[in-house]
């Protein structure tokens with residue numbers, strides 16, 4: 686195969702091959718969807734889901750009852766654990782320019798699974814992130830009923846996350862794979878259309894559902910999955926992705942809160958002119974230099 690990855694040493698901060706700025710501190714972090722400026726609310730943190738919260742949006746309800754007691758100290762330690770997990774995960778990602786086609790900077794999440802340590806960090810980070818953004822208890826008392834994962838990369842971590850959250854797992858599949866009655870939704874991809882299906886009895890009316898996938902690009906897949914969940918009567922609490930291709934504005938297609946574990950690409954892959962200093966087209970994407978840190982300076986750090 687001719688795929689080439691960016692070497693660790695020469696790799697620019699994530700999402701922009703021309704950006705050679707050193708890793709940023711809090712004050713000069715770029716404003717991304719997942720790390721907005723102080724003046725702007727963080728769009729990765731949606732409003733608390735009413736079904737999971739009391740009238741003040743913070744307390745009350747069965748799930749919240751489970752959180753009472755030592756909440757603030759455990760929140761602080763969870764936040765620091767989550768920040769440290771995110772840092773390791775960022776270092777585990779790789780980017781492949783011009784894959785699967787020219788102009789696409791492909792985010793390779795497979796190293797997060799080939800390493801036992803990273804895999805374990807990913808699942809723990811997801812578990813903590815869910816509790817943080819949906820304001821639920823950490824772990825099996827989450828109160829989330831179903832995790833829905835999108836074919837196929839959403840299948841890599843959706844089931845494990847579901848176990849951790851005390852939830853069931855339900856797949857959204859491409860057509861012709863699921864037996865019995867299915868609900869289906871057609872959606873637009875970058876080129877042409879695709880169809881997603883779910884088994885009609887997979888979600889019970891009113892069940893609290895979180896949709897997970899590795900990446901949100903145009904948002905077409907995730908929006909179709911959201912429509913299917915609602916068709917089946919599910920209560921869609923929100924979406925969790927590992928990362929986002931910000932410049933495609935996929936989150937604008939979604940009508941439930943959207944959260945990403947790590948920040949993603951802010952801009953489209955640039956041409957040679959924009960490459961980091963000292964690189965040529967031939968030199969830049971040297972396949973002999975295998976590891977890229979796709980996390981970089983733009984990675985999300987929720988305060």
Ligand SMILES: O=P(O)(O)OC[C@H]1O[C@H](OP(=O)(O)OP(=O)(O)O)[C@H](O)[C@@H]1O
Pocket residue numbers: 835836837838839874875898899900901902903904905906907935
């Ligand atoms: O936001 P969108 O533009 O809809 O794109 C995002 C989807 O694209 C990728 O899946 P892909 O269709 O490549 O399938 P795969 O997971 O089977 O590789 C990715 O895993 C998401 O599911």
Ligand SMILES: Nc1ncnc2[nH]cnc12
Pocket residue numbers: 789790791792793900902930
């Ligand atoms: N740039 C990208 N990297 C990995 N998966 C993707 N799915 C859609 N766009 C992608």
